[in-house]
Amino acid sequence: VVQLEINQLKKLLTDIFLSLGVNSEEASIVVGSILEAEISGVESHGLLRIKPYVKRIENKLMNTQPNIQIVNDKDSIIIVDGDNGLGQVVAHKTLKICFERLATRNVILASVRNSNHFGMSGYFSRKAAEKGYIAIVASNASPTMAPWGGIDPLLGTNPVAMSFPVTRYDNFTLDMATSATARGRIRTFERRGEEMPVGLAIDKYGKDTTDPQAALDGGTVLPLGQHKGYGLSMFLDVLSAGLSSASLSYETESMFQANRVSNIGHFFLLIKLDGLIDSDQFKERMEEWFHILKDSEARPGFEEIMIPGEIEQRKLNQNYSTISINKKTHDEIMKLRERLL
Amino acid sequence: VVQLEINQLKKLLTDIFLSLGVNSEEASIVVGSILEAEISGVESHGLLRIKPYVKRIENKLMNTQPNIQIVNDKDSIIIVDGDNGLGQVVAHKTLKICFERLATRNVILASVRNSNHFGMSGYFSRKAAEKGYIAIVASNASPTMAPWGGIDPLLGTNPVAMSFPVTRYDNFTLDMATSATARGRIRTFERRGEEMPVGLAIDKYGKDTTDPQAALDGGTVLPLGQHKGYGLSMFLDVLSAGLSSASLSYETESMFQANRVSNIGHFFLLIKLDGLIDSDQFKERMEEWFHILKDSEARPGFEEIMIPGEIEQRKLNQNYSTISINKKTHDEIMKLRERLL
Numbered sequence: 001v002v003q004l005e006i007n008q009l010k011k012l013l014t015d016i017f018l019s020l021g022v023n024s025e026e027a028s029i030v031v032g033s034i035l036e037a038e039i040s041g042v043e044s045h046g047l048l049r050i051k052p053y054v055k056r057i058e059n060k061l062m063n064t065q066p067n068i069q070i071v072n073d074k075d076s077i078i079i080v081d082g083d084n085g086l087g088q089v090v091a092h093k094t095l096k097i098c099f100e101r102l103a104t105r106n107v108i109l110a111s112v113r114n115s116n117h118f119g120m121s122g123y124f125s126r127k128a129a130e131k132g133y134i135a136i137v138a139s140n141a142s143p144t145m146a147p148w149g150g151i152d153p154l155l156g157t158n159p160v161a162m163s164f165p166v167t168r169y170d171n172f173t174l175d176m177a178t179s180a181t182a183r184g185r186i187r188t189f190e191r192r193g194e195e196m197p198v199g200l201a202i203d204k205y206g207k208d209t210t211d212p213q214a215a216l217d218g219g220t221v222l223p224l225g226q227h228k229g230y231g232l233s234m235f236l237d238v239l240s241a242g243l244s245s246a247s248l249s250y251e252t253e254s255m256f257q258a259n260r261v262s263n264i265g266h267f268f269l270l271i272k273l274d275g276l277i278d279s280d281q282f283k284e285r286m287e288e289w290f291h292i293l294k295d296s297e298a299r300p301g302f303e304e305i306m307i308p309g310e311i312e313q314r315k316l317n318q319n320y321s322t323i324s325i326n327k328k329t330h331d332e333i334m335k336l337r338e339r340l341l
Numbered sequence: 342v343v344q345l346e347i348n349q350l351k352k353l354l355t356d357i358f359l360s361l362g363v364n365s366e367e368a369s370i371v372v373g374s375i376l377e378a379e380i381s382g383v384e385s386h387g388l389l390r391i392k393p394y395v396k397r398i399e400n401k402l403m404n405t406q407p408n409i410q411i412v413n414d415k416d417s418i419i420i421v422d423g424d425n426g427l428g429q430v431v432a433h434k435t436l437k438i439c440f441e442r443l444a445t446r447n448v449i450l451a452s453v454r455n456s457n458h459f460g461m462s463g464y465f466s467r468k469a470a471e472k473g474y475i476a477i478v479a480s481n482a483s484p485t486m487a488p489w490g491g492i493d494p495l496l497g498t499n500p501v502a503m504s505f506p507v508t509r510y511d512n513f514t515l516d517m518a519t520s521a522t523a524r525g526r527i528r529t530f531e532r533r534g535e536e537m538p539v540g541l542a543i544d545k546y547g548k549d550t551t552d553p554q555a556a557l558d559g560g561t562v563l564p565l566g567q568h569k570g571y572g573l574s575m576f577l578d579v580l581s582a583g584l585s586s587a588s589l590s591y592e593t594e595s596m597f598q599a600n601r602v603s604n605i606g607h608f609f610l611l612i613k614l615d616g617l618i619d620s621d622q623f624k625e626r627m628e629e630w631f632h633i634l635k636d637s638e639a640r641p642g643f644e645e646i647m648i649p650g651e652i653e654q655r656k657l658n659q660n661y662s663t664i665s666i667n668k669k670t671h672d673e674i675m676k677l678r679e680r681l682l
Binding site: 072074075076077079105106107109134146147148149150151152154162164172174176180202205206207224225227228229230231232234235238239242243245248250269271273275276277282285286289292293296297298299300302304305306308 | 413415416417418420446447448450475487488489490491492493495503505513515517521543546547548565566568569570571572573575576579580583584586589591610612614616617618623626627630633634637638639640641643645646647649
């Protein structure tokens with residue numbers, strides 16, 4: 001691992017995106033999302049994504065000056081066209097539109113097309129919870145998971161994040177892939193040279209494997225809870241891409257390839273409490289509930305009951321000025337600096 | 342097992358509910374839901390629920406003449422008070438209100454309080470898909486699952502069902518508990534005298550167990566995918582009970598006890614396609630997708646790739662006139678007949 005100053009790293013990453021024609025506001029959105037993932041321990045959506053993002057921009061497969069707009073508007077549900085912008089930029093803009101809508105209503109849904117990989121879903125649902133909203137944020141993804149009982153990667157590990165506000169806790173954020181593991185976590189195992197536990201992935205013959213290389217080389221990740229993750233992935237594909245006419249997961253290419261436009265879809269659902277119920281009372285009740293859960297007895301082998309999102313939030317709250325990053329990832333970024341800056 | 346004529350069984354069950362003061366329309370809703378669960382193979386939400394429902398009505402813990410009403414109305418999101426009616430009756434009425442709302446809008450959310458166990462979630466989401474809507478239907482439930490890493494049953498195995506319409510397929514219906522297994526399935530293992538696979542439940546000491554009796558006797562079911570099912574259960578508790586001010590799962594009692602009112606909460610989200618996108622095109626696209634999934638290669642050990650809901654729907658479509666039911670369940674119902682009719 002390599003230890004880096006976060007501020008310096010942030011400036012470096014921003015400069016890389018600026019050098020590719022991304023404007024400064026949008027560069028700051030993308031870098032913010034990637035750094036938050038890395039700092040909160042979600043490496044799979046952190047710095048290892050920089051290289052493929054750069055490659056897609058250089059291959060003119062992502063639009064650095066997108067004209068993001070609402071193409072269908074039914075007040076409480078909108079369809080957004082991301083004009084092939086960077087996923088984080090499209091998602092950020094969509095979230096902003098949702099926030100504006102919530103000034104005059106209690107519910108907004110958005111389904112988004114023509115977007116790209118948007119990083120960590122929880123980054124966006126957490127922002128909504130910080131504003132006091134209940135939120136679901138989902139996306140489809142490139143096909144890396146077989147239907148339950150199958151071998152062919154026809155589904156994404158389509159992630160979904162859910163957040164809600166609490167009085168003193170930062171919030172609740174569940175951020176999960178619909179696979180038994182995130183594909184990025186298999187890449188992390190590979191990068192660290194570690195074996196995986198069984199049950200996460202199959203090889204290209206449909207057999208269980210603990211070798212990350214076998215899983216990545218023509219194999220697929222297994223769905224969360226067998227048929228359940230399979231069904232969840234399909235349903236999120238429908239909300240993200242079926243509603244918006246984006247590509248379904250099976251119609252997209254891997255984000256680590258860079259041959260054609262992604263046309264990834266996203267989905268947002270936000271609920272405003274104010275005007276519907278007493279939001280302070282709601283948040284207090286959630287707070288109380290968290291304490292009951294945390295004060296309950298732990299199983300042998302567990303030190304503490306954690307609230308979903310608590311581990312990540314603790315890391316973010318530490319506000320360290322440095323971060324240790326994987327050597328291979330570090331080298332990739334240094335090469336980009338050399339070439340682009 | 343005992344073989345019974347479905348029509349005769351339906352009449353018998355309806356007569357039992359009528360004898361308890363449930364009116365005929367509502368009896369037909371409850372019996373319809375229970376029989377559909379039993380026929381489609383979801384025994385855990387089928388006939389074994391009859392006895393506890395009867396007990397709760399007899400103990401005056403469920404209201405057979407509920408005045409179900411909207412208590413908060415923001416057009417696209419409503420809070421419904423079920424007046425302690427039978428869960429199926431409250432859910433049916435709420436669904437009807439949602440259908441009415443969708444005549445003039447594309448999205449409706451409902452959070453419901455003062456309700457009871459409503460049976461199989463998929464029964465309601467499937468009805469919405471039959472009308473052409475995309476639907477999510479969820480409920481909280483009595484506390485039978487510990488937080489991830491814990492022992493104390495503070496969470497429900499809160500079920501959620503998701504459906505969407507397809508051209509020629511009946512529809513897509515994913516109906517799942519947020520636990521590794523439904524608590525009812527453990528009861529089914531117990532009733533059949535079978536061992537469970539490991540990973541479904543822990544005993545009262547927090548240890549893994551394969552004995553259904555040990556799991557039911559002070560043990561808890563494990564969450565789906567460890568922390569994921571834990572987070573999902575919490576989030577569904579919030580949508581069902583946090584929003585509506587129903588009891589959170591930990592505040593309710595087991596539905597197999599009958600000492601106090603449940604105050605269970607439900608959640609509904611329905612999306613109308615017409616007016617938003619071309620619904621015929623959407624359904625055709627889904628149909629095409631299903632064929633691509635079904636035509637893909639199966640893993641060794643699997644005969645066929647199934648679409649979520651397909652197994653249940655096939656059973657329903659067979660339209661058998663008889664059904665075989667568990668002997669113990671049959672005896673329970675016969676005793677109720679003797680006592681009540």
